[in-house]
Amino acid sequence: xxxxxxxxxxxVQKLITSAALxxxxxxxxxxxxxxxxxxxxxxxxxxxAVCAFNVKKSxxxxxxxxxxxxxxxxxxxxxxxxxxxxxxxxxxxxTTSKGFPSAPKTE
Numbered sequence: 111x112x113x114x115x116x117x118x119x120x121x122v123q124k125l126i127t128s129a130a131l132x133x134x135x136x137x138x139x140x141x142x143x144x145x146x147x148x149x150x151x152x153x154x155x156x157x158x159a160v161c162a163f164n165v166k167k168s169x170x171x172x173x174x175x176x177x178x179x180x181x182x183x184x185x186x187x188x189x190x191x192x193x194x195x196x197x198x199x200x201x202x203x204x205t206t207s208k209g210f211p212s213a214p215k216t217e
Contacts, residue, residue, distance in 0.1 A: 145192045145193045145194040145195070146176070146190060146191070146192060146193075147190070147191055147192075147193045148188065148189065148190045148191075149188070149189050149191070149198060149201065149214055150186050150187070150188050150189075150214070150215040151186060151187045151188075151189065151201060151202070151205065151212040151213065151214060151215060152185065152186055152212060152213055152214070152215040152216075153165055153180075153185050153186060153187055153205060153210050153211075153212045154185070154210060154211045154212065155209055155210050155211065156180075156182060156185050156210055157182075158182070159182060161182070161210065162180045162181075162182040163180075164208055164209075164210070165180050165187055165205055165208070165210050165212075166178050166180045166187070168204040168205050168207070168208045168210070169187055169189055169201060169204055169205065171204060172191070172196050172200050172201060172204050173195050173196060174191050174192040174193075174194070174195025174196035174200075175189060175190070175191045175192075175196060175201075176190045176191060176192065177189070177190040178190075186215055187205070187212065189201055198214060
């Protein structure tokens with residue numbers, strides 16, 4: 111086989127492999143974020159830093175929760191979660207069971 115033809119075949123194989131890898135990563139990324147949701151909860155009874163810490167820990171204990179940001183000043187918790195593993199009721203139950211009733215914040 112001539113050298114040019116062999117190099118051409120290798121280049122095509124590399125291109126196909128690269129395209130397959132890119133497609134695989136792209137579809138994995140889409141699947142990973144398909145169920146991701148963000149909600150802001152208004153949290154009652156949160157009056158100190160320890161309260162905010164307890165709210166954060168209670169939400170982090172819910173399966174499917176990825177990120178929790180608690181604001182003592184605004185008395186809110188912003189939660190990023192996978193809605194295939196958790197739902198809003200589970201988040202509300204988690205804070206309420208620790209003495210911090212919460213509900214989705216309305217603007």
